[in-house]
Structure formats: structure tokens, C-alpha cells
Amino acid sequence: MEGLEIVRNVPKGVLYAIAPFVVVATLLSAVRLYTTWSYYQTMRQFIESPQDGKKKVKPPQIPYSLPWLGNSLQFLDPKPGHYWSELFAWHPRSTGVCTLLIGGKKTHILFSPSAVQALFKAKTPSRDVFEREMFHHVFGMPDEQIHNFEAGKHSQHEMNSQYLTKHERVNELTSHFTRVLEEVLEKDAREVVELEGIGLYEWLRDRMFTASTTALMGEKLLQVYPTYCRDFYQFDKEFLSFFFQLPKFMMGDALKNRDRIFDKLEEWSNEMHRLSGGSPVDPEGPAWEPLFGSRLNRARQLDYKNIKLNSRTAAALDLGITFGLASNVIPATGWVLMHLLDPEADPTILARVMEELRQAERCDGSLDIPTLVSQPLLQSVWTETLRLYTDVLVTRNCTEDLTLPVDEDGKRLVTFRKGDNIFAPSWLGHHDAGAWSGKAPYEQFYATRFYTEDPETGRGTFSMSGTTGKFFPFGGGRTICPGRVFAKQEGLGALAMILLCFDFEFKGFTGADKTPVDTFPGLARAFAGSGGLVPGGDIRVKVRRRQR
Numbered sequence: 112m113e114g115l116e117i118v119r120n121v122p123k124g125v126l127y128a129i130a131p132f133v134v135v136a137t138l139l140s141a142v143r144l145y146t147t148w149s150y151y152q153t154m155r156q157f158i159e160s161p162q163d164g165k166k167k168v169k170p171p172q173i174p175y176s177l178p179w180l181g182n183s184l185q186f187l188d189p190k191p192g193h194y195w196s197e198l199f200a201w202h203p204r205s206t207g208v209c210t211l212l213i214g215g216k217k218t219h220i221l222f223s224p225s226a227v228q229a230l231f232k233a234k235t236p237s238r239d240v241f242e243r244e245m246f247h248h249v250f251g252m253p254d255e256q257i258h259n260f261e262a263g264k265h266s267q268h269e270m271n272s273q274y275l276t277k278h279e280r281v282n283e284l285t286s287h288f289t290r291v292l293e294e295v296l297e298k299d300a301r302e303v304v305e306l307e308g309i310g311l312y313e314w315l316r317d318r319m320f321t322a323s324t325t326a327l328m329g330e331k332l333l334q335v336y337p338t339y340c341r342d343f344y345q346f347d348k349e350f351l352s353f354f355f356q357l358p359k360f361m362m363g364d365a366l367k368n369r370d371r372i373f374d375k376l377e378e379w380s381n382e383m384h385r386l387s388g389g390s391p392v393d394p395e396g397p398a399w400e401p402l403f404g405s406r407l408n409r410a411r412q413l414d415y416k417n418i419k420l421n422s423r424t425a426a427a428l429d430l431g432i433t434f435g436l437a438s439n440v441i442p443a444t445g446w447v448l449m450h451l452l453d454p455e456a457d458p459t460i461l462a463r464v465m466e467e468l469r470q471a472e473r474c475d476g477s478l479d480i481p482t483l484v485s486q487p488l489l490q491s492v493w494t495e496t497l498r499l500y501t502d503v504l505v506t507r508n509c510t511e512d513l514t515l516p517v518d519e520d521g522k523r524l525v526t527f528r529k530g531d532n533i534f535a536p537s538w539l540g541h542h543d544a545g546a547w548s549g550k551a552p553y554e555q556f557y558a559t560r561f562y563t564e565d566p567e568t569g570r571g572t573f574s575m576s577g578t579t580g581k582f583f584p585f586g587g588g589r590t591i592c593p594g595r596v597f598a599k600q601e602g603l604g605a606l607a608m609i610l611l612c613f614d615f616e617f618k619g620f621t622g623a624d625k626t627p628v629d630t631f632p633g634l635a636r637a638f639a640g641s642g643g644l645v646p647g648g649d650i651r652v653k654v655r656r657r658q659r
């Protein structure tokens with residue numbers, strides 16, 4: 112009664128002014144109450160474990176207040192892993208699955224290792240819906256071009272298996288990569304050694320970008336487009352803002368940067384076609400040629416024409432393959448190098464890694480890649496880096512109903528309906544305290560996490576046993592990353608060449624703004640699922656040529 116009296120005394124103008132806010136607040140509270148109530152209703156299925164037989168469960172929808180936007184704003188937290196740690200501070204991991212409402216779409220999040228494993232084994236889930244959205248929103252491709260790409264999809268898989276995953280083809284790519292990197296490092300051995308100090312990651316990124324794009328796409332690309340590395344990494348940072356369709360006012364000059372990349376890649380491709388006499392050199396011809404580079408790139412350029420893609424779409428797909436090439440493997444190699452040179456790390460690790468690198472060095476100074484990539488400690492360091500610093504959202508759409516187990520003994524089953532979207536975030540598998548805290552805390556870089564030593568023989572072995580469904584930086588199943596073998600050769604090859612060629616004197620850590628700081632670099636800001644996580648700082652070093 113007293114409350115009503117107070118309302119009656121408020122001037123009408125004020126009441127009209129606050130009424131919309133009251134309506135909105137009531138609506139948001141009602142949405143919150145309803146979604147919270149249904150969350151706890153769904154959670155009842157998980158309280159008792161099924162004694163005998165199997166039990167079907169429904170993924171709990173995480174409560175939200177904003178209709179349509181749902182959980183989007185929290186999910187788009189630009190601090191890597193932050194959304195997940197907030198969520199799992201109160202939601203139990205044991206459900207294995209939950210649902211988020213992102214941009215008006217219900218998206219199921221899978222984090223039970225057995226469910227992730229079963230998802231990768233299943234034949235029907237596809238990535239096509241997400242790819243279509245990516246082409247549309249990220250690359251701005253028109254529908255007719257997306258249709259042509261999809262109609263010719265089989266040739267993409269064919270080319271990848273022919274020219275990217277086959278052993279001898281990977282070796283050709285690696286051998287060209289190491290050849291270019293050697294030339295670049297030779298120049299550094301004369302010039303960079305003169306400098307007082309450099310940012311280690313910034314230096315490495317530029318060198319690896321040059322060597323990998325030249326190996327894949329030929330030597331003219333960076334001549335036509337010398338600032339590709341800078342523009343690419345800006346695009347890499349903004350990629351998910353396009354995908355999640357952030358409003359233009361939040362995108363800064365992202366659109367301008369993307370369009371500049373397309374313009375320059377189109378210019379390069381037109382010029383290379385002209386210089387090649389209209390058509391690239393046969394992919395079955397030489398392993399590499401200066402204009403279009405590798406067999407894979409030549410096959411891709413021919414395919415663009417065959418499946419009627421215009422030069423703008425071709426530029427978008429060239430940017431796409433650069434993404435595969437540079438977005439994950441270069442940051443990963445940077446983290447390995449930074450951890451090995453960190454003055455606070457266990458100094459015996461660098462000495463043991465150097466020993467393994469020397470074993471892979473031939474008398475003429477070249478690298479024996481098969482020996483290099485099978486060194487146990489080196490593999491452990493590489494795998495630990497991918498565990499800690501890759502954050503991929505493995506995306507699938509159900510082309511028909513799909514039932515997956517969400518617990519270890521397969522008693523609880525979840526059924527996704529045809530058309531449902533599923534995300535399997537690698538972050539959750541890679542940062543699961545239960546799975547990874549055996550040797551050292553899961554959030555810590557631990558070089559020997561995947562390495563064991565026989566106490567009698569002293570022989571080291573690399574092992575990944577027990578990691579299925581918990582470790583998947585390359586995705587899995589039919590669409591698992593076709594570049595994974597090259598990625599390892601590229602990363603470890605670069606690491607070996609750099610450490611065998613140079614000595615690094617530690618000068619200090621720097622922050623994102625390049626000013627001195629006291630701590631090892633943390634993660635740069637990035638949305639969940641950004642791929643290779645980039646350092647939010649660097650290590651300053653003085654480079655010296657190593658005396659052999």
C-alpha cells in the first residue's frame with residue numbers, strides 16, 4: 112500500500128520516462144528467471160548416475176538475460192579462456208555438454224573427451240555450414256561464388272591429399288621452406304647481429320612468414336606485396352570480429368585492411384598469370400617455381416579457374432591458405448623459442464634440446480628432418496606448446512540426428528538434432544585440470560609433460576597416451592587439418608635452424624606496448640577460438656652468430 116502511495120506521488124513525466132526501463136528490466140529479469148529455472152530442471156538429469164541401462168540427457172542451456180543475444184556478450188570476452196573459467200567456476204564439467212545461445216543460434220558445447228572422440232569418428236557431421244558463414248561474413252563472398260566453391264569441394268580434398276599430406280610432398284615444401292629461411296638467416300647473421308637488441312617474437316614472425324609464404328606461393332608475392340606480413344597479422348587478430356559480425360563501429364579499420372589484402376593478392380595473381388603465359392606451371396612438373404611456388408599452390412590456382420571462381424574469390428582463398436600456413440604454427444614456434452630462452456626456466460632443458468638438435472644436423476650443416484621431428488624431448492616441447500597455446504573451436508553442423516556418449520562408460524547419451532550446431536573448444540580439453548595436472552599444474556608450461564626417461568638406460572621417449580579427446584589442436588575426423596605434418600616440420604625446422612645458427616643473450620621482457628616489464632609474456636587479447644594464441648609481449652635479446 113505504502114509502495115503504491117509513493118508511486119502515486121511521483122510526477123507523471125518521471126513515470127513515463129522510467130517506464131521503458133522498468134519494462135526492459137522486468138523482461139530481462141523474466142528471461143533470466145526462466146532460463147535459470149530450466150537450467151536447474153535440466154541439471155536434475157545429471158544428479159544420479161544411471162545404474163543400469165543407458166540414459167538420454169538434454170544439454171543444459173546456460174542461463175542468460177538478453178533475448179536473442181543470449182550468452183554472446185560473455186562468450187565474446189577477449190581474454191583467452193576467461194569465459195570458460197568463469198563458466199566452470201559454477202557449472203560442473205561432469206555434464207560433458209551444455210548449450211549456449213550465441214548470436215540467436217543455439218550452439219552445443221562439447222567438452223566430454225568421449226563425446227569429442229565420438230564426434231570425430233562420426234561420418235555425418237559437417238563443417239559446411241560454418242564454412243559458408245565464414246565465406247559470407249569473413250571473406251564477403253557472394254552466394255554464387257560460395258555455391259561454385261561448394262560444388263567443387265571434392266577437388267580441394269583431392270589437392271590437399273595429393274600435394275599437402277603426402278610424405279614426399281611435405282618434404283618438398285619443408286626443403287624449400289628451410290632453403291629460404293637459411294637465406295634470410297644468412298642476411299641476419301650479417302645485419303641483425305649488429306643491433307643492440309631485437310624483439311625475439313617479432314623477428315621470428317617476420318622470418319617464418321617470409322620463408323613459408325615463399326615456399327608455398329612463390330618468390331614474387333612479397334615483392335609485389337612487401338607489407339603482407341603486417342596486414343595479415345592484423346587480419347588474423349580481427350578474423351573472429353568478422354565471423355561474429357561485430358557492429359562496424361567496433362571494427363576500426365578491419366574492413367579497409369581486409370580489402371587492401373584482397374586488392375594486393377588479386378594484383379599479384381593477375382600478374383603471375385600474365386607472366387606464366389595465362390596458366391600456372393603444371394603441378395606435376397617441378398616441385399617449385401618462382402612465380403606460383405609449390406605444387407599445391409599451382410594446383411589451387413588452376414582449380415579456381417576450373418570451378419569458376421573469380422579473381423576476388425581466388426584472393427580470399429589465398430588469404431585462407433595463408434591463414435592455415437601462418438596463423439598457428441608461427442606463434443607456436445615463437446612460444447617454444449621464448450620458453451627455451453626464458454632465464455627463469457630450467458636451464459637443463461635448453462641444453463638437452465640443443466643436444467637433440469645437433470643429432471639432427473648433417474655434416475654439411477643441413478638438417479635431417481625425419482631425425483629432427485622424432486626427437487623425444489623436442490616433440491614433448493612442441494606438443495606442450497600446442498596444448499597451452501592453441502585455442503581452436505572445432506565446429507560441426509549435424510546433417511542428421513546424432514547420438515554421442517557424454518560420460519566415460521557411455522551410459523549417458525545426448526542426441527543432437529539435424530541442423531544443430533556443435534562447438535568442441537580445444538581450450539576446454541587442453542586446460543582440463545583433471546587430465547593434465549599429473550606432472551605439473553595444467554596452466555603451466557612444462558617441457559617434459561609428454562616425455563619419460565627410462566631410469567636404467569637413460570633413454571627418453573615421447574608419449575601422448577591417454578590424450579584422446581582431450582588434445583586436438585588440429586581438429587579431428589574427416590576434416591582434420593591437412594597441414595599438420597608440414598606444421599611440425601616447419602616449426603621444428605625453424606627452431607633448429609635458429610638455435611643452431613645463433614646465440615641469444617637475454618635483455619629483458621617487454622609488454623604489449625614494447626616497454627620493459629618484469630614477467631614472461633602473457634597472452635594477447637583474443638576471442639575464444641582464435642587459433643594460435645599470440646604473445647601479448649616479447650623477449651628482448653641480443654643476437655650473436657653461434658661459433659661452430
Ligand code: HEM
Nearest residue numbers: 435436439440501503584585586587590591592593594598
Ligand atoms: C600448429 C599449426 C596448425 C594448427 C593448430 C591447425 C589447426 C587446424 C584446425 C583446427 C583445422 C580444422 C580441423 C577440423 O575442423 O577438424 C584446420 C584446417 C585446415 N588447415 Fe590447419 N592448422 C595448422 C597448420 C596448418 C598448416 C601449416 C597448413 C598448410 C598450409 C594448414 C592448412 C589447413 C587447411 C587447408 C585446412 C582446411 C581443411 C579442410 O577444409 O578440410 N594448417 N587446421
